[in-house]
Amino acid sequence: MTNTHSAVVTTSGDRDCHVERVFDAPRARVWAAYTEPDLIARWWGRGNPLDVEKWDLEVGGHWRFVEHHDGGSDGFEGRFREVVPRERLVYSFEWDGMPTHASIDAVDFVDLGDGRTKVVVESLFLTGEDRDGMLRSGMEDGMNASYAALDALLTGPG
Template identity: 65%
Template structure:
């Protein structure tokens, strides 16, 4: 069996979009649970760092807010859930305290590859090309890949 992709493929798919693709070496249901069950999500979401959960309402219209602690700093993230199709898709808003009032809409799709692996594709849409570029320049790809490595470790258990 082939292994998970080492790094997520992050592309500026359109002038206001970022497309992120990553293959995980686990069945879709396991990956879905890691994204939607809080006790698993906090183990990988913040690059494996300590994450305080200020809100977690996993339902359409629900609000979530996490604060990651790393290197003596705190970084807050939050959003609202717009759509849930179990084991297939989650659409939510995403806002990082480092770029306040610059809200992206993230749509994550979970594809069963049929061989025990799952492809997750997330498309983030921004209001302007400048907001998209600001997110790309923020170090988001490095942070995302660190989180995905922590997710790989969780899925390997």
């Protein structure tokens, strides 16, 4: 079964963004897709070509991706703050299009017990203006396009 639902994006405070999305795959497979560079490159950039320039999956480790698309390219990067295998990632997130306006993203991988995994993302921005700017940038559409590419990867062979 392929998940065709969009991520649910909500805001409750003045600086946060909450995202939930269920994937039809076991937690170990979703974790691998989020943490193995060759798999990340197949879905993270909305399915566009993605260079994983840096990937140090450890506390304090640096990550950097560059997505290539019809309009050019966009870079994204940050540092890991917490890594709990198959359960949680916490990292800073900065888009080159809004330099110095980083958020802290906490991603929890919830095993639903039926072969599905719920991914819950809590993003905390420095200011409400930063959060609103990221939402206006097309973040939700880009995220849902990436999640559609992740669905294809998770339901494919392997």
